[in-house]
């Protein structure tokens with residue numbers, strides 16, 4: 001029987017059905033699961049995972065246990081747990097500590113329960129697990145062979161640890177695999193962020209001024225999808241190259257100072273802090289909607305919003321109205337936490353298929369490989385290409401392959417203008 005703390009174990013049948021639905025749309029991960037079932041590459045491996053507890057994560061957990069692993073799981077965000085999924089995982093023997101609406105204290109309690117599990121491998125989404133092991137639970141370090149990191153912000157934090165000479169075990173940067181960020185961050189975040197905004201507010205996007213802060217992989221995915229829904233997209237950036245890309249894609253580009261006056265909806269996707277703050281809120285239109293899809297809830301300054309307002313109330317689930325001193329009202333979605341996970345279901349299963357296929361294969365790689373340097377490592381090209389190949393196959397798409405002559409040509413320098 002698993003050790004667990006979830007909202008309600010009786011939700012397990014509903015969670016089971018959700019995991020089954022996700023699994024139907026995750027053919028690559030299923031193939032890996034079938035192989036793991038036969039080969040058992042993770043026998044006697046204890047895995048500690050800190051991930052959004054979604055139906056897709058449910059499929060990943062079952063892939064790892066099929067490979068023989070003993071897994072403990074907690075949530076990587078206090079608002080992203082799907083309670084029925086947590087119940088279904090607990091019932092099937094995963095040690096899980098997660099429920100929607102954890103306080104910060106409860107969040108870290110859950111994380112420490114996962115560390116109590118004495119993991120050999122860590123899976124992180126945002127680097128809170130690795131950070132806690134390195135700062136407060138150093139005794140766990142001697143057992144950990146390696147880890148993986150799912151998101152941009154986590155990779156950034158881990159690289160900072162590496163630069164400071166603090167990182168004590170190797171981490172595979174799953175986020176940076178082509179078959180992860182080009183699809184998950186772009187199409188996954190693009191679609192599910194709109195999904196979260198629409199589910200929370202049910203507003204019409206057509207004709208609205210839709211401000212996106214950050215034209216990275218998430219921001220550009222969102223920009224193209226919002227444009228497709230008829231919104232007038234405005235981009236704010238700090239990187240000149242990315243700003244130029246946005247200009248040449250036909251989006252309006254301007255500083256947040258100017259965009260503040262125009263926006264009907266604001267979405268942050270930067271991985272940075274205080275991107276939307278007091279001076280911007282003071283200029284916003286009455287009724288403006290604020291949402292975040294970056295990893296942490298620091299991109300919109302909630303202390304500034306609280307400081308400017310005379311009262312607040314919840315108008316519907318995931319929509320909080322702040323009344324400002326001058327009578328204007330601003331609406332914050334999902335407490336400024338990732339709106340796609342807190343107000344919707346996170347990324348579609350089809351993209352998580354690729355992200356989590358990378359996770360499963362990287363964990364197998366870490367287990368099989370000799371000791372690696374305590375650095376942030378790239379996902380091996382072979383894994384990335386394997387995931388793309390399997391995905392194309394599952395989608396029934398064929399591509400060409402190089403002839404021998406073409407291979408030789410591409411490696412040569414002698415042939416030039418003819």
Ligand SMILES: NC(=O)c1ccc[n+]([C@@H]2O[C@H](COP(=O)([O-])OP(=O)(O)OC[C@H]3O[C@@H](n4cnc5c(N)ncnc54)[C@H](O)[C@@H]3O)[C@@H](O)[C@H]2O)c1
Pocket residue numbers: 151152153154181184185189213214215216217218219236237238239242269270271272275293294295296338339340341347
């Ligand atoms: N919601 C989700 O499910 C989900 C999925 C993947 C990634 N993420 C998170 O989303 C965030 C963005 O990820 P990404 O992969 O797009 O990163 P990225 O590095 O590709 O893009 C971030 C962009 O924000 C820009 N930026 C930084 N500070 C800014 C500021 N003050 N104003 C305007 N622009 C600014 C950067 O120049 C960069 O172009 C990260 O926190 C990441 O962890 C969330």
